[in-house]
Amino acid sequence: MATPLSIAIVGAGMGGLATAAALRRVGIDVTVYEQATQFARIGAGIQIGCNAMQVLRGLGLEARLRAQSFYPRSWNNRDWRTGEVKFDMIFGESAEQKFGAPYLLAHRGDLHAALASAVPDECVKLNHKLIGLEESGEGVQLAFANGAAVTADAVIGADGIHSLVRDILFGASPVSFTGRIAYRTTYPATLLGGAKIDDCTKWWGEDRHIVIYYVKPDRSEIYLVTSQPEPEFRIESWSAKGDVVELRKAFVGFHRQVEQVLAACPDVHKWAIVDRHSLERWTDRNVTLLGDACHPMTPYMAQGAAMAIEDAAVLSRCLDGVDRDGVAKAFRRFEATRKARTERIQSTSRANTWLSGKTDTDWVYGYNAWTVPLAA
Ligand code: FAD
Numbered sequence: 116m117a118t119p120l121s122i123a124i125v126g127a128g129m130g131g132l133a134t135a136a137a138l139r140r141v142g143i144d145v146t147v148y149e150q151a152t153q154f155a156r157i158g159a160g161i162q163i164g165c166n167a168m169q170v171l172r173g174l175g176l177e178a179r180l181r182a183q184s185f186y187p188r189s190w191n192n193r194d195w196r197t198g199e200v201k202f203d204m205i206f207g208e209s210a211e212q213k214f215g216a217p218y219l220l221a222h223r224g225d226l227h228a229a230l231a232s233a234v235p236d237e238c239v240k241l242n243h244k245l246i247g248l249e250e251s252g253e254g255v256q257l258a259f260a261n262g263a264a265v266t267a268d269a270v271i272g273a274d275g276i277h278s279l280v281r282d283i284l285f286g287a288s289p290v291s292f293t294g295r296i297a298y299r300t301t302y303p304a305t306l307l308g309g310a311k312i313d314d315c316t317k318w319w320g321e322d323r324h325i326v327i328y329y330v331k332p333d334r335s336e337i338y339l340v341t342s343q344p345e346p347e348f349r350i351e352s353w354s355a356k357g358d359v360v361e362l363r364k365a366f367v368g369f370h371r372q373v374e375q376v377l378a379a380c381p382d383v384h385k386w387a388i389v390d391r392h393s394l395e396r397w398t399d400r401n402v403t404l405l406g407d408a409c410h411p412m413t414p415y416m417a418q419g420a421a422m423a424i425e426d427a428a429v430l431s432r433c434l435d436g437v438d439r440d441g442v443a444k445a446f447r448r449f450e451a452t453r454k455a456r457t458e459r460i461q462s463t464s465r466a467n468t469w470l471s472g473k474t475d476t477d478w479v480y481g482y483n484a485w486t487v488p489l490a491a
Pocket of ligand 1: 125126127128129130131148149150151160161162163243244245246273274275276277278279297299340386405406407408412414416417418419420421422423
């Protein structure tokens with residue numbers, strides 16, 4: 116019997132864990148190396164599009180995510196002051212039927228934990244920060260800051276927007292700061308004191324917006340995320356704190372619902388919104404990138420993690436039944452299958468007009484990564 120392929124995945128974010136789970140489904144031996152010493156539950160929400168849910172269903176996570184997440188009637192888009200509806204993207208059962216999977220709003224920590232539950236603990240090595248990578252006839256050698264060194268048949272760099280794997284393969288290049296920042300937080304909905312708010316609405320202002328939605332099925336937890344200009348702020352960290360008074364000031368005059376949500380908000384994080392143009396190539400011999408490592412994007416379509424999750428399913432299909440000699444070709448096939456779609460999503464997201472008026476959404480939510488034709 117042929118020896119199963121051994122693959123090292125760098126990064127246990129959404130993309131790395133989804134990929135580990137998908138590769139194990141096709142019998143590939145994977146180990147995920149993550150720099151963090153433990154998984155933190157960050158106070159953030161995440162929209163799980165129908166396209167991402169198709170993949171998560173295939174990984175056996177649908178029931179768990181339905182039980183833990185909010186099932187919105189729509190993603191509404193309203194004018195910041197008057198509340199006039201610009202475009203109401205209906206989800207719920209009709210979209211579920213049309214796109215073949217539900218649209219869910221989750222706590223980011225719940226989605227990450229669900230993905231982690233699909234990968235056995237012994238396959239995830241925490242406290243392994245990659246510091247070096249080299250390809251040779253023997254395989255790919257990985258070196259870690261803790262002194263560990265391993266060799267794998269192939270490596271997948273799922274190490275996010277500041278990917279070291281990308282820098283090693285294609286040279287370092289800085290991210291571009293958009294000049295905008297995001298405030299974000301989750302908090303118990305009881306703090307709203309009974310105020311009625313929409314299921315999920317993006318409130319469109321002149322040079323800023325705020326998105327507010329529930330992240331729990333019983334509407335017990337609420338999430339908000341903003342985008343507004345602040346060219347001097349450059350800190351890009353999931354743990355950097357913001358000032359809630361400044362946040363409230365930035366949205367004075369917005370609709371009553373926004374005011375109520377911000378008045379009740381106890382605490383907030385602040386994040387510089389960065390972007391990166393699409394890469395010419397994602398793969399080099401037996402090493403490839405996926406997720407934010409190769410196609411990061413602004414968060415305006417809520418599709419960044421969804422793209423990493425789709426990558427996982429397509430990559431597993433390309434690698435199914437492949438031996439070490441076939442990896443480079445499989446990685447090129449993966450890149451060829453995914454590139455046009457992720458580039459289109461990156462540029463659409465950058466424009467920040469998604470759902471601001473009547474929008475064709477079928478090409479985004481109707482994509483099924485398990486069945487889409489693979490490139491030749
Ligand atoms: P990451 O999640 O960044 O994971 C990379 C992992 O690699 C991390 O765990 C990191 O610690 C690890 N790592 C990095 N370097 C090393 C190293 N040298 N060695 C070992 N490990 C390493 N997407 C959606 O689909 N829906 C949304 O609603 C949504 N909302 C968003 C809101 C905001 C404010 C932001 C900023 C993003 C949002 N996104 C959303 C996008 C989404 O968060 C990202 O696209 C997604 O997290 C990318 O996943 P990833 O696995 O590629 O990278």
